[in-house]
Amino acid sequence: MHERVLLIEDEPHIVEALSFLLTREGISVSTHSDGIDAAQTVARLAPDLVILDVMLPGKSGFDILAEIRQAEAVANTPVLMLTAKGQLRDRAAAQAAGASLFMTKPFSNKEIIANVKSLLK
Numbered sequence: 001m002h003e004r005v006l007l008i009e010d011e012p013h014i015v016e017a018l019s020f021l022l023t024r025e026g027i028s029v030s031t032h033s034d035g036i037d038a039a040q041t042v043a044r045l046a047p048d049l050v051i052l053d054v055m056l057p058g059k060s061g062f063d064i065l066a067e068i069r070q071a072e073a074v075a076n077t078p079v080l081m082l083t084a085k086g087q088l089r090d091r092a093a094a095q096a097a098g099a100s101l102f103m104t105k106p107f108s109n110k111e112i113i114a115n116v117k118s119l120l121k
Helices: 012-024 038-045 061-070 088-097 109-120
Strands: 004-008 028-032 049-053 079-083 101-104
Touching: 004 012, 004 038, 012 028, 012 109, 028 038, 038 061, 049 061, 049 109, 061 079, 061 088, 079 088, 079 109, 088 101, 101 109
Parallel strands: 004 028, 004 049, 049 079, 079 101
Antiparallel strands: none
16 A cells, blocks of 8 residues: 655745655645645645645644644644744744654655655554
8 A cells, every 4th residue: 555645835846846756656645725724734635744834825834733732533643844934932932832853844745755765553
C-alpha cells in the first residue's frame, strides 16, 4: 500500500514541485489550497502525513494544526509545516501547536524527501 500525503499549500509552483517529487518516490499525493476547510479535508482523507503551509488564504497553518490536533481521528497524524519565514518565533509556534517537523522555504529536494520518508516511518 502506498503512503498517502495531503499537501496543504496555496503556491501552485510548490504544489507542482512537491507533488512531482513525492509521486516519483511512490507516495500518493492529494492537494488542498484553502485554509478555511483544510482541517475538515484532513479528517475526511485521513492521510499518513500532512504537509502544511503556515500562510494560507482563510486561516493560518497554526490554527489548522491546532484543529487537526483536536480531532481525535487524525490527532496523531504527523504534520510537516512549511514556511517562507524561518524565524525562531514561527518555529516555536509550530512546535507549541504540535508540528512534527518544521521546514523553511526554499528547501532542497533531497531534504524534503528525507524528512517526508522519516515522518512516514
